[in-house]
Amino acid sequence: MDVLERIQKQVDENPIVLYMKGTPQMPSCGFSSRTAQALQGCGVEFAYVNVLADPEVFENLPRFADWPTFPQVYINGELIGGCDITLELFQKGELQKMTKEAATGKENAEQG
């Protein structure tokens, strides 16, 4: 599968996806770490991709949504932003709402 198709599948199949350096348990970058903490603070499950362990995604994710840096957060297939935007949304309480809606939406879809 083409790498961009693979990324598309990841963001389609998971309501919340974090592309980060390292893992939420073992982050390799301060920006990735803070972003993972914000998502964890929302109390919802989220998928993550360690871009350091997937060189193809590392190389190609920036052109997937025309966003040059890591981390990147996707909700319902849409780029939300990097670390600074995610944290700002978290501080405003908006990230909590967005992630809850995304997680609930998935449950409803599964029931339907």
Add this chain to the structure above:
Amino acid sequence: MGPIQQKITRKLEQQIAPEYLEVINESDMHNVPEGSESHFKISIVSDEFTGKALLAQHRMINAILKEELDKDIHALALHTYTPQQWQDINGVSPESPPCLGGSAK
């Protein structure tokens, strides 16, 4: 101020006409050679951001700094504000996270 920092500052001044702009070279917080220009923090206040979503505001800056982001900048902490927002937070942008030793770009 290093050449890349100067270039970033000049481009943003010319293309955004910010009310406030601070470009800080934070490379010395990271595991890079002394004198590097790889990690930057930008705080920028402009009326051009009014009415635009955060994602769109960041995209504006990313587009202006595309060349530097492709070539020089490894990490960019970006804090964009409208004049009203900047006033509301008393002109202080968040601190950047510490380095955790992640590898290139």
